[in-house]
Amino acid sequence: MHRSLRFILLGAMAPTALGAQAPLAGFTRAASAAQRELERRAIAVPSPDSARRIARVLSAEPHVAGTPAQERTRDYVNGEMRKLGLRVETKSYRVYLPHATGVKVWRMAPQPMELAVDEPALAGDAVSGMVQYPTVNGYSAGGTAEGEVVYVNYGLIEDYVKLDSIGVSVKGKIAVARYGRSFRGIKAREAEKHGATALLIYSDPIDDGFVTGDVYPAGPMRNSRGVQRGSVFNGYGDPATPGYAATEKAPRLTEQQMVIPRIPVVPVSYGTATSLLEGLAGARIPAQWQGGLSFRYHIGPGPVRAKVQVTLDGVPYKMIHNTIATLPGRSNADEVIVIGGHRDAWGAGAGDNVSGITSIMESARAVVGALNGQAPARTIVFATWDAEEWGMLGSTEYVEDDSLRLKKGGVAYLNLDVSATGFDFGSGGSPSLRGLTRELAREVPDPRGNGSVYSTWRKRYAVADTSEPVMGDPGGGSDFAAFYNHFGIPHADWGFGGPGGVYHSAYDSNTWMETFGDTGYVAHAAAARLAAAMLLRLANADIVPYDYVEFGKTMRRYTERTSRQLASLNAGDASTLDQAWQRFTARAVAFNATRDSVLAIGALAPAAKNATNAALRQVERRLARDEGLKSRPWVRSLIYAADVDNGYSTMIFPTIGEAVRSGNVALARTELADLVTRVDNAARALDDASAALTVRR
Ligand SMILES: [Zn+2]
Numbered sequence: 001m002h003r004s005l006r007f008i009l010l011g012a013m014a015p016t017a018l019g020a021q022a023p024l025a026g027f028t029r030a031a032s033a034a035q036r037e038l039e040r041r042a043i044a045v046p047s048p049d050s051a052r053r054i055a056r057v058l059s060a061e062p063h064v065a066g067t068p069a070q071e072r073t074r075d076y077v078n079g080e081m082r083k084l085g086l087r088v089e090t091k092s093y094r095v096y097l098p099h100a101t102g103v104k105v106w107r108m109a110p111q112p113m114e115l116a117v118d119e120p121a122l123a124g125d126a127v128s129g130m131v132q133y134p135t136v137n138g139y140s141a142g143g144t145a146e147g148e149v150v151y152v153n154y155g156l157i158e159d160y161v162k163l164d165s166i167g168v169s170v171k172g173k174i175a176v177a178r179y180g181r182s183f184r185g186i187k188a189r190e191a192e193k194h195g196a197t198a199l200l201i202y203s204d205p206i207d208d209g210f211v212t213g214d215v216y217p218a219g220p221m222r223n224s225r226g227v228q229r230g231s232v233f234n235g236y237g238d239p240a241t242p243g244y245a246a247t248e249k250a251p252r253l254t255e256q257q258m259v260i261p262r263i264p265v266v267p268v269s270y271g272t273a274t275s276l277l278e279g280l281a282g283a284r285i286p287a288q289w290q291g292g293l294s295f296r297y298h299i300g301p302g303p304v305r306a307k308v309q310v311t312l313d314g315v316p317y318k319m320i321h322n323t324i325a326t327l328p329g330r331s332n333a334d335e336v337i338v339i340g341g342h343r344d345a346w347g348a349g350a351g352d353n354v355s356g357i358t359s360i361m362e363s364a365r366a367v368v369g370a371l372n373g374q375a376p377a378r379t380i381v382f383a384t385w386d387a388e389e390w391g392m393l394g395s396t397e398y399v400e401d402d403s404l405r406l407k408k409g410g411v412a413y414l415n416l417d418v419s420a421t422g423f424d425f426g427s428g429g430s431p432s433l434r435g436l437t438r439e440l441a442r443e444v445p446d447p448r449g450n451g452s453v454y455s456t457w458r459k460r461y462a463v464a465d466t467s468e469p470v471m472g473d474p475g476g477g478s479d480f481a482a483f484y485n486h487f488g489i490p491h492a493d494w495g496f497g498g499p500g501g502v503y504h505s506a507y508d509s510n511t512w513m514e515t516f517g518d519t520g521y522v523a524h525a526a527a528a529r530l531a532a533a534m535l536l537r538l539a540n541a542d543i544v545p546y547d548y549v550e551f552g553k554t555m556r557r558y559t560e561r562t563s564r565q566l567a568s569l570n571a572g573d574a575s576t577l578d579q580a581w582q583r584f585t586a587r588a589v590a591f592n593a594t595r596d597s598v599l600a601i602g603a604l605a606p607a608a609k610n611a612t613n614a615a616l617r618q619v620e621r622r623l624a625r626d627e628g629l630k631s632r633p634w635v636r637s638l639i640y641a642a643d644v645d646n647g648y649s650t651m652i653f654p655t656i657g658e659a660v661r662s663g664n665v666a667l668a669r670t671e672l673a674d675l676v677t678r679v680d681n682a683a684r685a686l687d688d689a690s691a692a693l694t695v696r697r
Contacts, residue, residue, distance in 0.1 A: 025592075026541035028599050035540055039533045042370035043444055046362040046528035048521040054080070054361050055524060058343075058354040059510045064133045065344040065387035065394075066097045066318035073343050073357075074321045077384050080361055081325035084368045086382065091322040093246040093397040095238035096258065097390060098316035100136035103266055105200070107275055108146060108305040115272050119225050122217050125511040127348045132506045137184065137201070138231035138390045139239070140265040142312035145198035147173040148302035149276050153289045154178055155187035155201070157645055160194050166283045168299055171195030174306045176276055178204040178291060179228055179267075183477070183647025188232035188265045198264040198308040202273035203228050206292030208501050209270055215501065220516035222501030224271035229346040229504040231389060232265045234647070236481055236634055237396030240317075243634055245401035246393075255316070264310040267504075279304045320344075320386035322394045325364060327382075329539065330375035331606070334409040335613065337538045338381040339363060339531055340395060340479055341416040342388030346504040350513040355524055356416035356495070357384050362528030367535055376539035378411060385479050388417070389504075392481050399482035406487065411617065412538050413483035414531060415493040420523035421513070422498015423448055425457040428472025429492035430484065430639075431554040432546040432620065437492050438468060440533040447496065447522035453530065475642035475650035476635065485637045488624035490546060494530060496523035542609055543595050543693075544616055548686060552585030555639070555679075558652045562672075565660045571668045577653075580679040587686040594690045604693070611692035618685035622678055631658055638675055 023032040057076055063069040074090060082088045105115045121129030150170045153159040155177030163169070175196040177187050184201055191199040205211045208222050215223035222228075233239060239260050240252040270293060280298040290297050323343070329335065341356030348354070364382045385394035399406060412433060423446075427437050441454035450456055461469040472493075476485045484491040500517065502508040518524055538544060559581060562574035595612075598604065604612070624636035631644045641654035651657045653675060659668040 023599065024537070024541070024545070026543040026545035026595065026599070028542060028603050031542065031603070035537070038370055038540070039443065039536055042366040042532040042536055043529045045366035045369045045532065046525040048525045050365070051358050051362055051521040051524035051528070055350065055354050055358045055513070055521065056510055058357055059127065059348045059350040059513070061127065061130055062132055062347045062506070063345055063349065064099070065320055065390060066099060070344055070386065071321065074323055077323045077343065077357065077361065081323065081364060081382065084364055086325040086327055086364065086368070089324050091324055091398055091401070092319050093238065093394070094248060094317055095246045095320055095387065095393050095397065096240040096252075096316050097318040097320070097387060097393070098139070099313040100134040100140065100310055101313045102311040103134045103136045104309045105266065105268065105272065106307040108307050109303060110279060115275050116225070117227070117266070117268060117272060119227055119269075119506040122507070124217060125507065125509050127509040127511065128506050132347055133229065135227045135229060135267055136310050137188070137229065137265040137267055139233040139260050140310055141262050142310050143264055144307065144309045145174060145264055146307040147197055147305065148300060149174050149176055149280060149304045149306050150300045151277055151280055151285070151289070151297060152177045152191070154181040155190055155199070156182050157190060160190055162286060163299070166299065168283055168301060169195065172197060173301050174198045174200065174308060176200045176202065176273060178202055178207065180204070180207045181648070183234075183642070184230050185232045185234040186645065186647045188261045188263070189234060192261060192263050196263060198266070200266050200268050200273070200276070200306070200308065202268045202270055204291035204293070205270050209292060211292040212501065213499055216507050216512060217515075220500045220502070220512065222505070225269045226501060226505045226507055227267050227269050229267055231391050232261050233391040235259055236392050236476070236486070237400065238393050239391070241397075243400065246397045247401065264308050266308055266310060276304055276306055320394050322386055322398050323384045325382040327367065327376060327380040329379040330377055332378045332610065335378040335411050336381055336406070336409050337378060337411045337414070337535055338383055338483070339414040339416070339535060340383035340385055341419070342386070342394065342479055343384035344386050344389050345508070346389055347506045348509050350510045351421040351500070351508050351517060352418050352503060353388070353416075355418055355420040355518070358524050359416050359419040359527040359531060360384065362525060363531035363535065366528060366532035370532070370536065376536065378539040380535050380539050388479050392479055395479035396482045399486065403487070406483070406489065407621070410483065410487065410489040411544055413480055413489050413491045414534055415478055415480040415491065416495065416527060416531065417478040417493065418497070419495040419527035420518040420521070421500050422496055422517060423523055424460060424497050425453050425494065426472065426497055427492065427494035429474055429480070430490045430620065431551040432490045432548055433492040434471050435547040435550050436534065436537065436545055437471075437494060440530055440537065443533060444526055444529045447526040453526060473640050473650040473652065475640055477642060477648070485635050485641060486624075488620040488622070488637055490620055492534065495527060542599060542604055544613055546616055546619070548588035548619060549585060549592060552581050552588050555581040556585065562653055562656055565657065566668060566672070569660050569663065569665055569668055571660070571665045574672065576676050577672060577679070580676045584679050584683040584686070587683045591686045591690045594693050598693050608692055608695060611695070612689050615685050615689035615692055618688070619682045622682040622685055625678065629654055629658060638678060
């Protein structure tokens with residue numbers, strides 16, 4: 001919702017001469033009252049007890065994609081959704097998903113010994129004693145490698161530059177990198193590029209372990225045997241079918257054609273890493289390379305030698321299963337709001353992502369309960385995705401499979417990935433949905449009972465009256481990528497976080513959750529309440545309340561940085577882009593004013609309403625381009641992309657950013673002009689929306 005209306009709502013909380021509340025953005029006054037009542041009923045439905053019940057079923061055992069346990073979570077979710085009366089279907093794909101069956105790490109010198117790599121069972125945490133997925137990174141190559149050890153700090157591009165300057169190479173050696181600062185897939189890519197024969201990635205206690213707090217089971221942080229699994233695939237979706245759905249008959253790349261790691265990549269604990277790093281000698285480390293272990297780090301190479309062996313299962317193709325539960329729309333069934341999260345995990349996944357799935361299931365119960373037999377105006381889809389942990393496979397294949405329908409009718413995608421591991425609220429997504437998220441966070445009680453989710457969030461950020469808590473930019477690290485970064489379908493996500501060190505570990509269990517995380521499942525329920533309200537608002541609004549004023553203003557704040565980038569290349573500045581966003585924002589202001597004045601008169605004719613919403617859906621679609629980024633054609637959004645050289649940081653206006661990084665002045669200018677044209681095109685969609693509002697009412 002845009003700023004002016006939020007002021008009106010704030011004013012309406014105090015006694016006013018008007019008495020009545022202002023209408024909701026995108027609703028008539030009459031419809032607003034009914035909608036508020038509907039959302040109040042929905043927000044009241046989710047309960048911690050129900051969330052606990054669901055979460056305990058889903059976190060009862062490790063459920064890695066492609067396993068029988070993961071088929072059991074599919075059947076459970078489908079059963080529960082069916083009980084709610086939703087239309088349930090399973091969308092399955094055959095994808096390249098080799099499983100590791102074993103891993104061994106030895107120190108070969110000095111004092112040869114096999115190192116423990118498993119996460120031991122802990123008394124009092126039953127799930128930690130179950131058979132776990134081997135501690136091997138997803139899409140690691142199989143095989144054996146042996147060589148001297150080299151410590152490469154975080155394994156970033158700049159770390160290898162540093163190593164070069166010191167005169168140390170990883171060629172033919174085993175690289176040991178610590179987790180953090182970058183996506184692990186980039187670490188694997190860089191190690192392989194520099195000739196390492198294997199990569200070990202460990203969790204350093206200074207970033208993820210005892211330096212940050214007491215370790216599990218005494219505290220929530222990572223213990224000396226805790227391991228962070230995770231994919232080292234840098235793409236989106238099935239590696240065998242890039243850009244199209246992995247249906248049974250789809251053509252597939254050969255393994256040689258796939259862009260996947262060719263060396264073993266193995267995550268280890270800091271306990272295991274100690275046995276390799278402690279004895280390293282050789283070059284002195286740069287000051288910042290020292291981690292949290294109790295000895296002085298060295299780079300090597302050697303004299304420590306290691307050997308790594310990864311065994312794969314030999315049946316790389318497996319079926320994955322998305323669950324799709326649909327509540328068909330009454331008047332606009334082709335217009336779809338999707339809420340989704342990934343159902344797979346590396347272990348039992350109580351936080352990642354049983355919490356998200358639990359919140360989605362509770363939101364379904366809330367929406368169905370509040371509607372009480374009525375249908376929403378638009379269609380709502382409650383999805384759970386498989387194999388996100390391997391590279392967003394389930395959601396990507398689904399979107400590629402259903403691309404025409406989603407491109408045309410996708411209204412919004414809401415993503416819940418880790419909805420509750422604590423009580424600190426955070427949110428992100430497209431700036432077009434941030435205002436709505438904030439507005440509805442005011443309506444949801446804080447899970448620990450201190451005011452609203454919004455008021456607690458604000459207090460934590462301690463921002464000035466005139467500004468709002470910072471929200472995350474969607475770079476592409478979860479299932480929203482296919483919807484947002486690939487297609488430009490507006491996206492929002494949120495969750496409650498807290499201190500923890502069990503990410504992608506066997507200890508991400510319901511015991512951890514009930515001892516240190518969302519102990520009473522109140523945050524699970526709160527995330528569901530916000531989801532239910534968001535879904536109903538987006539599904540029922542006469543005019544979908546995207547906020548392109550906030551969008552345009554947010555973009556204008558970014559253009560300064562783009563100007564600096566261009567200046568660094570002597571390629572001029574981004575003033576033409578800033579002016580384009582200024583024009584865009586002016587069109588958005590005009591649209592909002594027309595929308596509010598038209599809806600103040602009364603309901604719209606269906607034709608006007610449908611044409612307006614169709615035009616609005618074009619705005620962000622037009623800020624994505626079919627040919628995508630030069631670095632990654634699949635990534636089409638020209639607004640946000642994960643940094644191709646980091647993965648955890650988000651690049652804004654990536655076509656320009658990547659051209660600048662490559663030092664290509666001509667390309668930077670071309671990309672700037674291209675983006676300006678597309679921003680103006682998007683602004684025209686806002687004009688179309690304004691025009692549609694006022695025809696043949
Ligand atoms: Zn996750």
